[in-house]
Amino acid sequence: xxxxxxxxxxxxxxxxxxxxxxxxxxxxxATTMFWYRQFPxxxxxxxxxxxxxxxxxxxxxxEKDKFLINHASLTLSTLTVTSAHPExxxxxxxxxxxxxxxxxxxxxxxxxxxxxx
Amino acid sequence: DAKTTQPPxxxxxxxxxxxxxxxHSTISGNEYVYWYRQIHSQGPQYIIHGLKNNETNExxxxxxxxxxxxxxxxxxxxxxxxxxxxxxxxRAPVFGRGKLIFGQGTELSxxx
Numbered sequence: 254x255x256x257x258x259x260x261x262x263x264x265x266x267x268x269x270x271x272x273x274x275x276x277x278x279x280x281x282x283a284t285t286m287f288w289y290r291q292f293p294x295x296x297x298x299x300x301x302x303x304x305x306x307x308x309x310x311x312x313x314x315x316e317k318d319k320f321l322i323n324h325a326s327l328t329l330s331t332l333t334v335t336s337a338h339p340e341x342x343x344x345x346x347x348x349x350x351x352x353x354x355x356x357x358x359x360x361x362x363x364x365x366x367x368x369x370x
Numbered sequence: 371d372a373k374t375t376q377p378p379x380x381x382x383x384x385x386x387x388x389x390x391x392x393x394h395s396t397i398s399g400n401e402y403v404y405w406y407r408q409i410h411s412q413g414p415q416y417i418i419h420g421l422k423n424n425e426t427n428e429x430x431x432x433x434x435x436x437x438x439x440x441x442x443x444x445x446x447x448x449x450x451x452x453x454x455x456x457x458x459x460x461r462a463p464v465f466g467r468g469k470l471i472f473g474q475g476t477e478l479s480x481x482x
Contacts, residue, residue, distance in 0.1 A: 257413075287469065296457075297414065297472040346413045348470070359470055361406075361413035 255281050255351050259362035266337055267370055273333045274365045276347030282327035283349035287359070288320070291344040303330045337369040374458045379477040382452075388445040390476050392458030395439040401462045403434060404470065405443045407454040414457065414472075417443065448480045 256279040266272050276286060284305045289297040301322055302310045309322035319341075321333040330349075334341055346364040350357050375393040382388040394403065402421050406414040418425055418432045420441070425432045431444040445452055457475040461468045 259413075289472075296474050297408075299469055299471060302469065344411075348414075357468070358404075358416055358419065360416060364411070364413045366411075 255279075255349075255354065255358075255360040257347065257349050257360045257362040259345075259347055259365050261365060262363060263366040263368075265368045265370065268338050269336055271333055271335045272337055272367060273331055274345055274347075274367075276330045276332070276349070276362055278328045278349040278351070278360075281349070281351045281353060283330075284327060284352060285350045286324060286330040287348040287350075288322060288330075288332050289346045289348065291346060291364075297346060300332075334367065337367070339369045342367055342369045374460060374473050376456075376458055376473065376476045378474060379479070381479050381481055382445075382448045384450060384480055384482050385447055388448040388452065388478060388480070390443040390445075390456050390458075390478065391440065392442070393440045394458070394460050397438050397460050398462065401460045403432065403441050404459045404461060405430070405432065405456065406459065406470075406472075407452075407456045408475070409451075409454040417456075448478075450480050450482065452478065453480045454478060 258277045260275045286303040288300045291297045299312050300315045303322045303324040305324045311317045324330040344364050347362045348359045350359045402419050404419040405417040408414045417429050420432045434441045455475040455477050457472050459470050
């Protein structure tokens with residue numbers, strides 16, 4: 254099946270710093286990628302839809318200036334958490350839509366665990 | 371996209387079939403039913419999807435009722451590695467649009 258990778262798999266940073274997370278589709282091209290966030294014991298919450306070559310679309314309540322998304326190529330999207338604070342500590346998961354797959358199946362990366370001290 | 375309802379948790383004995391139900395009574399005619407699962411601390415894994423016919427692949431079977439208001443995911447011979455949270459999602463596969471919105475899912479525990 255299609256493979257989506259994320260880097261790094263975990264990161265610890267100090268409050269006030271920025272953290273960049275990369276999401277790559279390894280064996281297919283993805284014009285659309287998605288970023289989710291998951292807190293402990295909760296379900297995945299969609300943060301934004303990333304479209305190659307255009308601005309991301311953010312879900313209601315997600316600050317676009319805090320969570321910067323760049324989708325510069327058909328295989329790479331990045332999420333930058335700017336001026337991170339402890340409340341941003343979470344499990345961040347990206348997903349890529351394979352438009353060649355039946356019904357445009359979405360595949361998920363393994364996730365990035367962020368801890369802000 | 372239509373809302374789904376799933377039981378919060380289920381148990382299953384190892385080697386037996388696990389039948390996970392999902393209600394989607396407000397599903398529209400062009401919406402597909404997708405199933406994903408999330409093993410602890412990992413990203414969700416695609417399992418199967420369907421529109422109105424029953425579907426089967428190497429992982430599971432999907433049974434959709436004739437009125438399409440509910441479906442059942444069947445893991446024919448559950449193993450301990452199938453312990454996970456299973457999500458039933460309905461989505462219209464409009465090209466370039468259509469988002470997977472996750473509900474609370476069913477936490478399946480496979481016990482020896």
